Amino acid sequence: MDAIDTLARIEPGSTLDALRRRKPVTRNNAQASFDALFGAEARLPLRERAAVALFVAGLQTDEPGQTLYGAMLADEPLHAAIAAEFKHAATTGPYGAFPAGPLTREDLAGPSYTISAAGRAALGARLAAAFEQAHMLVFHPRDATPGAIRTLEAVGWSTPDIVTLSQLVAFLSFQLRAAHGLRALAGSLA
Amino acid sequence: MTEPVTFTRALLDWLPWLEPVAETDLTDRQRAGLVDPARVKSAYFRLLAHDPDILGARTRTDKDIFFNVAEGLPRAERELAAAATSRLNGCIYCASVHARHAVTYSKRDADVDRLLAEGIGADLGERWNAITEAAAALTATPPQFGAPHIERLRRAGLGDLEIADLIHGSAFFNWANRLMLSLGEPAV
Numbered sequence: 160m161d162a163i164d165t166l167a168r169i170e171p172g173s174t175l176d177a178l179r180r181r182k183p184v185t186r187n188n189a190q191a192s193f194d195a196l197f198g199a200e201a202r203l204p205l206r207e208r209a210a211v212a213l214f215v216a217g218l219q220t221d222e223p224g225q226t227l228y229g230a231m232l233a234d235e236p237l238h239a240a241i242a243a244e245f246k247h248a249a250t251t252g253p254y255g256a257f258p259a260g261p262l263t264r265e266d267l268a269g270p271s272y273t274i275s276a277a278g279r280a281a282l283g284a285r286l287a288a289a290f291e292q293a294h295m296l297v298f299h300p301r302d303a304t305p306g307a308i309r310t311l312e313a314v315g316w317s318t319p320d321i322v323t324l325s326q327l328v329a330f331l332s333f334q335l336r337a338a339h340g341l342r343a344l345a346g347s348l349a
Numbered sequence: 350m351t352e353p354v355t356f357t358r359a360l361l362d363w364l365p366w367l368e369p370v371a372e373t374d375l376t377d378r379q380r381a382g383l384v385d386p387a388r389v390k391s392a393y394f395r396l397l398a399h400d401p402d403i404l405g406a407r408t409r410t411d412k413d414i415f416f417n418v419a420e421g422l423p424r425a426e427r428e429l430a431a432a433a434t435s436r437l438n439g440c441i442y443c444a445s446v447h448a449r450h451a452v453t454y455s456k457r458d459a460d461v462d463r464l465l466a467e468g469i470g471a472d473l474g475e476r477w478n479a480i481t482e483a484a485a486a487l488t489a490t491p492p493q494f495g496a497p498h499i500e501r502l503r504r505a506g507l508g509d510l511e512i513a514d515l516i517h518g519s520a521f522f523n524w525a526n527r528l529m530l531s532l533g534e535p536a537v
Contacts, residue, residue: 178509188409188413191409258353261354332520333521339492
């Protein structure tokens, strides 16, 4: 079983297992992507990657994701701080603004998340900024701005760090959805 | 260079907000991460080359989900799912690329243009409506995709593997859209 099997609760030998194995390159590279972001050679400290992943899974109310990524976060006191953040930050997306012009009639207002004072104290400035960026990418990615990048840089995120952070949140947006969809497909065959 | 203000099938540029790795500075590992040597010309892929391992795995995932058509969902409908996902998230650049591909493989210019102009909910005929509705439901955060969408897809003629391909195509664009939207901007 790979990470998506675990998240989607796909058992070896099941119909969904057989279905996934008909696209072995997709299956193997979805797992290689997970390994590149969460394995021993990944960039960024594991504490940062696991904290962001647990926050993203929490924002998506994805329970299997919270279990998988929560287990990677050894820093036990952080779990409660992260859970408090995703509970107060939860909303529904995608929303956001379009560039000035005809599309602005489709603008959808939604919350812009700022981490709580307690969350900032528990997580530190670097992770606090990452959480604010992650929330935007999860719920309102079209509101991303160069200013948000400058905010990350101001608390020590380098260019490669920011690329990895974007990959991390964006990959989770794929992986948790792929697993959600496959879980629903399995349910329809039961 | 100006920012596009509508969804379009026109060729757009993409301008990074962070400095890509210079072509002459690419390490062997970064070149390997690009997978396709022609991508050294792309600022987007050279920016992602700052983390080459995830770039390589991402690129191979992308190519198989969209290009491996030995079986499963027709290419046109994988592209439709990518365009619909990008339309809903608001990635004008991604939508332009995959709307062009959707037209190339389906020849349904008017329907693809209707999706770009009207968004999710544009009437594209039952099979395409079922696909865009499913892509939109999976793109919602948290995802809303479930039994009613699968039922509608089955009634429209999609089998299990085709539905799995649609799930992967839409889920993948939730990855791609967030990279393109967070690291730079489209330009005309």
